[in-house]
Amino acid sequence: MEFHCPDCGLPIETADLAPAQGLAVCRFCEKSHPLAACQEAIPFERRNITPELTLPKGVKVEETMDGFRLTLSMRSCVAFFLVPFTLFWAGGSLGGLYGTQIAKGEFNLWMSLFGLPFLAGSVFLIAITVMAVAGRTVVELAAGKLSIRTGALGIYRTKSAAWDDVLSCRLREASRRGRNSYTTTYQVEVAVSGGEPLLLGVGAERETMLRVSRFLAGRIQRGR
Numbered sequence: 001m002e003f004h005c006p007d008c009g010l011p012i013e014t015a016d017l018a019p020a021q022g023l024a025v026c027r028f029c030e031k032s033h034p035l036a037a038c039q040e041a042i043p044f045e046r047r048n049i050t051p052e053l054t055l056p057k058g059v060k061v062e063e064t065m066d067g068f069r070l071t072l073s074m075r076s077c078v079a080f081f082l083v084p085f086t087l088f089w090a091g092g093s094l095g096g097l098y099g100t101q102i103a104k105g106e107f108n109l110w111m112s113l114f115g116l117p118f119l120a121g122s123v124f125l126i127a128i129t130v131m132a133v134a135g136r137t138v139v140e141l142a143a144g145k146l147s148i149r150t151g152a153l154g155i156y157r158t159k160s161a162a163w164d165d166v167l168s169c170r171l172r173e174a175s176r177r178g179r180n181s182y183t184t185t186y187q188v189e190v191a192v193s194g195g196e197p198l199l200l201g202v203g204a205e206r207e208t209m210l211r212v213s214r215f216l217a218g219r220i221q222r223g224r
Helices: 035-040 079-104 109-114 116-134 206-222
Strands: 023-026 031-034 059-064 067-073 136-142 145-152 155-162 166-177 182-192 198-200
Touching: 023 035, 031 035, 059 136, 059 206, 067 206, 079 109, 079 116, 109 116, 116 145, 145 198, 155 198, 166 206, 182 206
Parallel strands: none
Antiparallel strands: 023 031, 059 067, 067 136, 136 145, 145 155, 166 182, 182 198
16 A cells, blocks of 8 residues: 655655554655545646746756756855865965975975875865865756766766666765764665665755755656
């Protein structure tokens, strides 16, 4: 027996059913509903819904000939701090350690070895800064394949799976404990039959990722 949310029409997993209380929880709407109403609810794929209209700022959806393309901006206001800090760190450390050698036309082995941690730190900072300024995640369905690309300036890390193997998606929360606080990050996890799940959205706000997961869940249901 299948259960669907009376509000959004998306499927409700067995783990979210509470028969003793007669309730079911929709993780996409974050609401509880009577079991009877979930049994009688009209599934999403049988509704005339345009989820693109409910997508938040920073998310763009384009319909293509054989699927869709969802673009999620990863830009962040932290770039206002990272840009000058990275210029100061990379320019100062690398310029002092390697720039002087280049200017004098000399090679100093010990100074070069000493500068390797600063070089690695600069590369790391530059990568984070570029993502904060121009980063994005692209979720694309094309030619029967779902691809998730994350990167900036034409350099992307890509993961993909056959569309027929995509089962469902959900919002995933991960907490990391610091000395005096907890940090929570949010991702959309796309379950794939016989393979590792596809993840997207590190660093995005919770509301944004919740609504993206709702959109993808609807497209997965319509594709069945």
